[in-house]
Amino acid sequence: MVAVTRWYWLRHAPLAASALGRIHGAGEAPVDLPAPMRAARIARALPEGMRLVASPLARARDTASVLRPDLTAQIEPGFIEQDFGLWEGRVHAEIEAAEPEAYAAFWRQPARARPPGGERYADVIARVAATVDRISAEADARPVVVVAHAGVVRAALAQALGLTPEQSISFVVDPLSLTRIDRIQMDDGAVLWRVETVNRPLPTGEDEPC
Secondary structure, eight states: OEEEEEEEEEEOOOOOOGTTOOOOOSSSOOOOOOHHHHHHHHHHHSOOOEEEEEOSSSSHHHHHHHTTTSSOOOEEEGGGOOGGGTTTOOOOOHHHHHOOOHHHHHHHSSTTTOOOTTHHHHHHHHHHHHHHHHHHHHOOOEEEEEOOOOHHHHHHHHHHHHHEEEEEETTTOOOEEEEEEEEEEEEOOOEEEEEEEEEEEEOTTSSOOO
């Protein structure tokens, strides 16, 4: 029997102004959560009967909670953002001035280079793929909605499309955008993928009362 797991990948709410310009990977950062009316509209764009999953970071957990306050998200460490080690929370210009050679070397190969004390994006792809496979094997026909990070969504696309780290890191993944991927497990054990949409904007709240 063919088993299809429908994956809905949602990036967390946008970073607050105070967090912009800094590197925020596996560290915490404040976000501007959607107002109730917009949150309700986004929730209506998500499937019924979902299995809600979130990264351990507060920006993902809080976004999940605002969108579906009636559900408790399953926390998945495998869906945390890339760890930038000693560069976490620091301003780009500050790092470039203090460590010009290391900073330049990293951005020459951002898909495979390891920031000091951190994690390679190529390693993110591997752990996200392992987590997707595990959850898909556990799935009970419910769609899986993941609230996570840009790097995690890119990693999921790398797995589904068979992309190199260099190819997948080029995807734009906006805050509160949706990427839809189906994982299809065939009777003979082969796994096929179907990508429905990438970086689709979710409803805005432009007509909300002030």
